[in-house]
Amino acid sequence: MLQITLIAGARPNFMKIAPLIHAIHDLQNSGHAIKYRLVHTGQHYDHKMSGDFFEQLEIPDPDANLGAGGGSQAEQTAAIMIGFEKELTANRPDVVLVVGDVTSTLACSITAKKLLVPVVHVEGGIRSGDMGMPEEINRIVTDSITDHFFTTSELANDNLKKVGVEDHRIHFVGNTMIDTLLKQKPRFQRPKGGVFDGLDKGDYFVLTLHRPANVDEEAKLKATIEAILAGTGSHPVLFPVHPRTAKILKNLGIKHPRLHYLEPLSYLAFNYLVQHAKGVITDSGGITEEASVMNVPCLTLRDNTERPETIHQGTNELVGTDPDRLKPFLEKILAGDWKQYQGIPMWDGHAAERIVKVLYEIYH
Numbered sequence: 001m002l003q004i005t006l007i008a009g010a011r012p013n014f015m016k017i018a019p020l021i022h023a024i025h026d027l028q029n030s031g032h033a034i035k036y037r038l039v040h041t042g043q044h045y046d047h048k049m050s051g052d053f054f055e056q057l058e059i060p061d062p063d064a065n066l067g068a069g070g071g072s073q074a075e076q077t078a079a080i081m082i083g084f085e086k087e088l089t090a091n092r093p094d095v096v097l098v099v100g101d102v103t104s105t106l107a108c109s110i111t112a113k114k115l116l117v118p119v120v121h122v123e124g125g126i127r128s129g130d131m132g133m134p135e136e137i138n139r140i141v142t143d144s145i146t147d148h149f150f151t152t153s154e155l156a157n158d159n160l161k162k163v164g165v166e167d168h169r170i171h172f173v174g175n176t177m178i179d180t181l182l183k184q185k186p187r188f189q190r191p192k193g194g195v196f197d198g199l200d201k202g203d204y205f206v207l208t209l210h211r212p213a214n215v216d217e218e219a220k221l222k223a224t225i226e227a228i229l230a231g232t233g234s235h236p237v238l239f240p241v242h243p244r245t246a247k248i249l250k251n252l253g254i255k256h257p258r259l260h261y262l263e264p265l266s267y268l269a270f271n272y273l274v275q276h277a278k279g280v281i282t283d284s285g286g287i288t289e290e291a292s293v294m295n296v297p298c299l300t301l302r303d304n305t306e307r308p309e310t311i312h313q314g315t316n317e318l319v320g321t322d323p324d325r326l327k328p329f330l331e332k333i334l335a336g337d338w339k340q341y342q343g344i345p346m347w348d349g350h351a352a353e354r355i356v357k358v359l360y361e362i363y364h
Contacts (some may be wrong), residue, residue: 001033002364003012005093008062009043009080009104011053015267016099016122017186018057019179019352020104027356034360037091039082041104056187056268057180064091073134080107088115091192094363098142099123099176101135101306109142117364122176122355124149125156128306129304139306149360150355153309154345171358174351175344181271181290182349188272195236195260201276205232210242211283213321214301220323221245222252224301227323228281229256231330235278236252240265279333281326288316295341297333313342 006021017038024036040062054061068076068082080103088096088111096112098105099122109119124143128136143149149165151157152175160170190196207228215221228237240262241249249261250296265273274280274290279297282288285307291298292314299319310316315338319325332338 001035002016002095003093004034004036004050004359004363005042005088005091005096006036006038007084007096007098007104007108008038009041009102009108010100011044012052013102013104014057014059015286016176016181019176019183020057020097020122020355021059022183023356025354026353029250032360032364034181034356037064037093038062039084039087039263040065041070041108042082043076043104044069044240045082046150053266056184056266061088068104075105077107080104084108084111084340085115087143088112088226090227093117094148095120095359096294097122099358101126101138101142103134103138105142106138109145112187118147119145120148120150120359121146122150122154123152124165125151125160125170126153126306127156127159128304130277130304130331136306144200148352148358150358152346153307154349155308171180171355172346173354173358174346174348175289176351176355177289178293178347179349179352181293184268184271185275185294187268189268190272191265195238195262197275199236200270202278204238204273204277205302206273206277206280206282207279208282208284209239209240209301210244213303214283215242215248216246218248218252220321221248221255223323225259227253227326228330229259231327232258233334234258236260238262238273240270279338289313289347290315292341292344293347297338299329299333309344313344315339315341 006017008017027034042065068079068083095118098275099111112119129138139323149170150173156168167293209215236258238260275294279289281299283301287298288298288310292310300317301319303320
């Protein structure tokens with residue numbers, strides 16, 4: 001019997017884990033001896049992550065919640081490691097699977113390896129080259145102790161080979177986040193009430209901001225929002241506000257008839273808005289992947305990206321963090337003069353099936 005422990009620490013992690021759970025269930029139903037245990041570290045507390053959240057993704061509630069939210073980076077890392085050590089001691093698996101690049105990914109990888117449990121990393125090998133990002137440190141440290149890597153791009157494969165990872169440990173499988181997107185797309189739900197009732201498809205922009213470079217300085221955030229409003233013509237701008245950003249926005253008091261602050265939305269509602277947007281403006285990596293596959297123009301307010309395939313083959317452009325650079329990109333979107341999605345290899349909705357098949361072959 002192959003026993004896998006799946007780790008998730010933040011909301012996007014569950015979108016990456018969900019198709020793996022579905023693929024494991026499919027193997028179980030075909031008579032294979034495989035089981036999993038889903039561990040939520042509690043790294044990000046999100047009131048939207050209720051039973052409805054797991055129901056939307058069609059996965060069960062986690063088997064364990066380590067409750068390690070809050071505190072500094074060091075405090076959170078320590079709390080996750082202490083909690084996960086107890087979890088592994090009580091429920092030792094054959095392999096621990098981590099996804100992405102959050103603190104939980106790093107902390108659980110270290111804990112598992114010190115207990116001599118193999119670690120596999122889904123989304124291994126991606127790099128931004130920016131050591132000022134906590135996520136970049138998490139990726140590098142996790143990959144330095146990972147046993148097998150499941151990658152989303154050829155560039156990720158190359159990054160791993162450059163640091164001496166052998167070919168047989170690298171598995172180019174695609175993107176489980178896109179597995180979830182393609183599976184759930186028919187179930188996307190238009191939000192009800194308020195601004196949503198008057199929205200026309202293709203007539204609004206979606207904005208998300210949460211990275212320190214964009215939101216920590218009040219003057220910079222104000223200039224960014226003003227540049228977006230100046231460049232989006234007569235179109236509404238829908239802004240689901242991250243808790244980190246909400247505190248700073250409250251001090252700024254920016255109001256505009258076309259700017260609509262929203263509470264965080266469910267997965268199905270948010271992606272409905274992205275799917276039908278005129279354009280997306282974001283500093284999130286995952287949203288650039290989803291927007292690209294849905295062929296929606298996307299502007300990334302960052303100076304670098306660990307997902308260059310969304311630029312070369314997707315609909316994403318790297319604008320930078322200077323608000324003055326937004327205008328020509330927004331003009332192109334308004335003119336309808338934007339590049340089209342070219343298709344990204346292996347982003348076909350079957351990455352999780354490939355991952356679980358490889359895991360079964362290696363560890364069963």
